[in-house]
Amino acid sequence: MSRFTELFMGMLGAAPKKPEKVSDGVREIMRLKYLDKEGYIKEKLHIRSHQSTSHKWRNRRWAVLLAVNLLFVFSFWLDIQILEGALTASRFVGFHLIDLNSALHVMLAHKHIIVNLFIGTFTVFLIWVLLGGRSFCSWVCPYHLVAELTEKLHLKLVEKKWVTDHEFHRGTRTVFWVLFALLSIVTGYTIFETLSPTGILSRALIYGPGLALGWVFLLLLFEIFWSRRAWCRYVCPIGLTYGVVGTLSPLQVAYRVEHCFHEGDCRKVCLVPHVLDVTIKGRASEDHMGLGPDCTRCGLCVDACPTGALRFEVKGLAKLL
Template structure:
């Protein structure tokens, strides 16, 4: 993909071309998307090797695991357990705090872009959805992300009133992770159903509107996160390609709108809490107006 010669929108760019970036001087390199996909695959290979070959670097699954024997826990599952049983084991608390601290340093909701296995599949479906819209086979639909917070409350409430981890029955992230590690189960049919909805009804609707896992990271660590995308107002020509490829594109629009308040400031960190740090906006920007920014790096 050569973002300097073309506008790399969803409908105008082939999926596999986005894995290789052509720089200004014509050299080719792996895109941020390629590095993300490699990370997702590597994490689940380590899970698989732990279960099948007993190489215990990363044990368990995406919902709860141990890295070199150290506990890691999905923060939303910890909240579910607290709601369902009124108490949480110390190992779960330590695991959740460790994960939250990691994402506080390395990017708020970055779990969704860099670790979640369903995110990879959903991005493939997103491309197919864009093609169907371009051919007028289906309509473009966009839902308010307020629904994510509604479902977040409903899933926690269901755990509280039922005494059961209700969301984990339909959690496509956990279902896919367990499918990769342990093998087939009928639960994978639910994942297929969700994927088909994203193909033919609405772009990445699970991630954008329903999944409470990403919402938890958004609420707890996205705002104070040390790592965010930085936007350079002087470099930007407002072509809109970054908004097109971002499945939560209005956070970029919000940042640009807020920049009008400050006439002197030239660089702004993405202000929305839903950014997954997927880096797709960075990959497609033909003026290099977007980049990763870490406050710790500045201090050093």
């Protein structure tokens, strides 16, 4: 199975597997790493003792996410007409922008291709092809930010053993993607749009709160007391849609085996830890690998890595600052 196929199937819910073949480069790196075990351990302890907490990429991401959503708010309330509408469908200085997943469901509900929707999705399609992965989720989606904050409460409750984190099969997200698409076809309505916390929060910020916020509140309670980030991990079809679109993106979080001590700090903070399976000792097939389309490009793993084994890169260009 090719690396591309493996990553794509992983996005749909397949479990990561040990590589069938490991490159000579990886073999040589691992040999040199453990040739001097004592020196390796000393270096690891030295880095650990001098490690400082970084939130560089998290802060950049939060700033962008807040800026995008507040621009919607100010454009409406101040009537400056820069970014009109909401995340589902908007217009930026005259350019129509339509969420790909929403446009798909509308066309499935109407059972034909709507030219205006198709034109409106083209710009959005290009943006997320360039940025790749599930960048929309972590850099734009307001629910992602709210869930990220309440996740901290969930983890504290788990640490105190007041609640237990319940995991589901990641393939359930693919099932829900198909289910919501079929519901649009059968009912003629975009059922998902009435349930999507992304759209609900976006509209509530811009036009004012409504009863639909109660549904968002229930989702957050479920995630706090039962399952960590359940909506994003196991239900939301938006992430899967954008993951497919961003499969060939030049932007990626890249992993370098040479600089990794395989301690797993990155996997502890990751929303989709299966994309970091390559950081487990013996799981990398190449010495330099991209994390794939299911990565949200949130940068938490980059911030958490003390050695720079994980970093943002544009293929063929230097790492991002």
